[in-house]
Every structure is written in structure tokens, then in C-alpha cells.
Amino acid sequence: MKVNIVHLNPQGKENIVEVADMFSKDIGPLKFELLEEISYSEYFQFHKSLKKISLNDLNILCDKIREDFGLTNNEYVVIVSSKSLETPSVNFQSPKDWYSFHYHRNVIVKSGGWERITEGKPYLGIAHQIIENLFQNLGKFDLYSIKFKDWIHQESEVCINDFCEKPNETKGKIRSGYICQSCIQSALDFTSNDYIIQVKNILSRISNRLRENYVFDFTNEQLRVEVSEDYSISIGGQSIDFGHKGKRAHVIYLFFLINNHLGIGRRDLMDNGRARSKFIELYNHIYKKIYDDEVNSYVKNITSVHSRISTLLKNTLTIESLAHKYGFSSKKIDQDVSVYSIDIDNNHLIFPSELKEFTVQ
16 A cells, blocks of 8 residues: 655655655555655645645645646545644544544644654654554544544543643653554454554654664674775665765764764854864865855754754664664753764774874864
8 A cells, every 4th residue: 555745844854754764664565655746736836825724625635646646546645734734523622733634545744843742853753643644544443423432542541542632642652652452453344464563563663763762782793883985884784875965964974983982062063163174174075065054054953963864874774773872862061062972882983094084183
């Protein structure tokens, strides 16, 4: 079953890319594809004209998207939007702020409001809402039926089908990664076990990433990080692909590997900071010139940039806990001042000797 994801926001595309990459790690009948939005299309312009998205708006948008991309009615269309959502049915009497809803094989998910709930990992909130709506749709859980209360948990069970009137309830549901037995049985009346297994695997991955609940026990081969003569990076024998637009991310990660003995923060990379010149020299050594505004943009958004690189590792490496170990860690050294580092033993790090000249003293 194909699930087509369309991102309709002017910003935040990187979160949806992270979602799609994470979904691709779990094999099953649900096949996820991120569609490139077409800014001059009817659906894009219609979405732009909306202040809030209603159930009717969702169906119009999905019809237009299906027409433009040649999608069938049997395929799912998931829209990710920064717009507020209207309450989807008159059956609901609640002050709940809706994050998502679905109708047949149309799904709308709100992209904003996830920072606090997911502790700075908004893509996990978006991912959970996509899977929640797919699970409910597969199980024929009808949001618009007068029997709605028969299958939804109005009192929190820390289950995917909790109603979650309050944000903290949503936070607990995402952390749990849980589907209660009665909800599984209800879904199995309409869908097969392989769908449920894939959904449960994805929910577990989301939960683990949110809680970062890992135990480290690796071999020396798995712990080895190697930088080749062409400066590509592999971890445990797996090559890290930073993508054709990932030059800056590649250099950032390499720079912190080389300087793993230090904690480097925003002020170290600002004008006249102790690490700025070495970072620029490393970039220029590997690629063409990097401009000051590119460096400044990185420094300004250092936390989110490091978070995306750490997520890239998780979406690349087979052993996800190894990716967590070699992701960026932060340490607060003063009020509103944090430094970042990569926790690696130098015995496990191999890189060309010429790169030592980019070590910060």
C-alpha cells in the first residue's frame, strides 16, 4: 500500500525528509514516498488561500494532488501543513487542539506545535501522527460515526487511540509507542497482521528515539569511524551519505570528529571565535569557498543543524544505538551557553594525517 506524503509549508522540509527516511527503515506492506511539491499547482495555491483546514478542504486538496500526480484512490495521500485544523466532526464537543485527522485515505497532519512535546525533535511528532492516522484508517476506526466513543480511549490508556485532549497526554502516547490489545484486535478485523507489525515497529522506533533509551555494547569493528583519503566518512563499515546538498553537514561532522577532545559552541564559531577560522579552512580544503553568511547561518541554527546530522546517522546506520552514540551531545557550561561534541575514543578514529592541521588549539 503506497503512502504519498506531501509537504505544503514554506519551511520545515527537513523534518519531513527525516520522517520519510525513518519510515524506510522498517520493511512492510506500507510503502512511503515523499512527493516534491509543485508551487504553481492548483492544490498548492488552494492550500495557500486557506486560513484553517476543514474536512472538506482536506478532500479537495487530496483530489487535486491525486489528479496532478496521477495517484489512485487506493493510495494514501498525507498532507503535512502548518495551517491550523478545524474540528473534523460535529460529534466532538471538546476544546482539543487537533494535530491531525483522516477521511477515507486522505490524511492531514499539522507540522507545528511539536517542539515541546517531542523535546526538540518535531519530526517524531509528525511521524507519530502519520502512523496513528494510518493505523486508525486501516482498522476502519470511523472518526465521524456516532459510535466514535466505542473505540477511542477518552480516558488515557497510553495507547495510540487515546483521545488526548491535553498536550501532555499526547506526549505520553508518543513516548509509549503502544497499542493496547483491544485496539489491535479491532484493527485485525479489517487489516492483516503484517500491517500491524510494521506499524508497531515504527511506533517503537519513534518511542526509542524520543526517549533515547539505548544500551551500548559494541565490538571494536562497530566502533571504528574512518575518514578516507577523499574525506568520506564510514561508521562501523557503513558509509555516511550526506547527500548532494550536504557539503556543510559533512564538514561540520568531520570538524567535530577531528576536534572530539573539545567542546565547541556557538561563540567559538562566531566572528573571532577560536574555532571559526579552522572550520572555514577545513571547508575550503575539501570543497570550494564557504561564505560568511553560510557560516553565520549554521552558527545561528547550530542546535537544529546538529540535530539533523544526528538524525541522518540514525536513518543511515543499521545499528541505531551506535548512531546515538556518535551523534552530537551537548553540555551546558554557563547560563544559555552550551558546547557540543562527539563522544569517540581516538583509538576508534582513523583519518588522514593532513587533517590534523584543522585541530583547534
